[in-house]
Amino acid sequence: MILPVVAYGDPVLRKVAKEIGPDYPNLKELIANMKQTMYNASGVGIAAPQIGKSVRIFIIDATPFAEDKDISELERDQLKDFKEVFINPIIIKEEGDEWPFAEGCLSIPDIREDVFRQETVSFEYVDENFEKHSKTLNGLAARVFQHEYDHLEGVLFTDKLSSLKKRILKKKLEKISLGKITSSYRMRFPNIKI
Numbered sequence: 706m707i708l709p710v711v712a713y714g715d716p717v718l719r720k721v722a723k724e725i726g727p728d729y730p731n732l733k734e735l736i737a738n739m740k741q742t743m744y745n746a747s748g749v750g751i752a753a754p755q756i757g758k759s760v761r762i763f764i765i766d767a768t769p770f771a772e773d774k775d776i777s778e779l780e781r782d783q784l785k786d787f788k789e790v791f792i793n794p795i796i797i798k799e800e801g802d803e804w805p806f807a808e809g810c811l812s813i814p815d816i817r818e819d820v821f822r823q824e825t826v827s828f829e830y831v832d833e834n835f836e837k838h839s840k841t842l843n844g845l846a847a848r849v850f851q852h853e854y855d856h857l858e859g860v861l862f863t864d865k866l867s868s869l870k871k872r873i874l875k876k877k878l879e880k881i882s883l884g885k886i887t888s889s890y891r892m893r894f895p896n897i898k899i
Contacts, residue, residue, distance in 0.1 A: 707745045707890075707891065708739075708741075708757075709756075709891040709892050710756065711812055712882060712892050712893060712894045713861070713881045714881065714882025714883075714896050715893070715894075715895040716895070717759055718812060718859065719859045720759045721857070721858055721859050722752075722753060722761045722859075723761065724760075725760045735753070736762075736764065739753065739763075742890075743811075745890055746811050746889070749765065749849055750763060750764065750849050750852065750853040751763065751764055751811060751853075752853050753857075761792065761794065762790070762791065762793075763794075763853040763856060764791070765788065765850065767787040767849045768786070768787060770787075770845050770849075773845075776845060777844075779844075780844045783842065783844070787849075790832055791832075792832065792833065792835070793831055794828050795830070796827070796851075796854060797827045797829060797839075798825075798827045800823055801843075802823070803823055804822070805819040806820065806822070806848055807820075808820045810861065810862055811890070813861065813881060815881075818863070820865045821865070822851050822852075824843055824844060824847060825842070825847055826842055826851055827840070828840060828854075881894075
């Protein structure tokens with residue numbers, strides 16, 4: 706089922722999400738709904754808070770980035786199969802030089818801004834079968850992971866912008882929370898006045 710994406714301004718996007726266990730109710734259905742919602746919105750990732758659930762799970766399908774001719778062959782190889790479910794992830798280490806990339810977010814439509822992130826991330830997580838994994842990602846794959854992980858910590862990419870950039874975007878963000886935007890996918894707006 707395609708669910709509405711929670712818009713900027715909703716308190717669920719600011720909560721630190723809770724870990725879940727294998728007995729979490731309707732987990733397979735939640736994962737299927739998150740995938741359908743992500744693909745319907747043409748996203749490459751979606752975190753549970755973005756559908757109103759404050760739990761530590763996100764899904765990534767960054768395979769469309771593998772077609773980008775501006776990235777290295779090594780990155781293309783890493784991205785071509787980067788389609789996973791991450792449950793209860795824990796970042797072990799972020800390292801390398803910070804580099805900018807224009808990020809966007811399904812919860813913040815029509816805004817893309819350069820965000821600086823470190824180039825390498827190492828982490829642990831369990832998959833949908835609750836099997837434990839350790840992984841290290843680089844470049845764009847690391848960035849997508851870091852962006853979705855931030856959602857579980859109640860952090861949005863706009864939080865990483867300069868204070869000047871935040872002031873410039875303030876009105877646009879208020880309009881999003883009030884539903885005064887056009888989106889190609891269903892959204893749930895926290896501050897619509899009826």
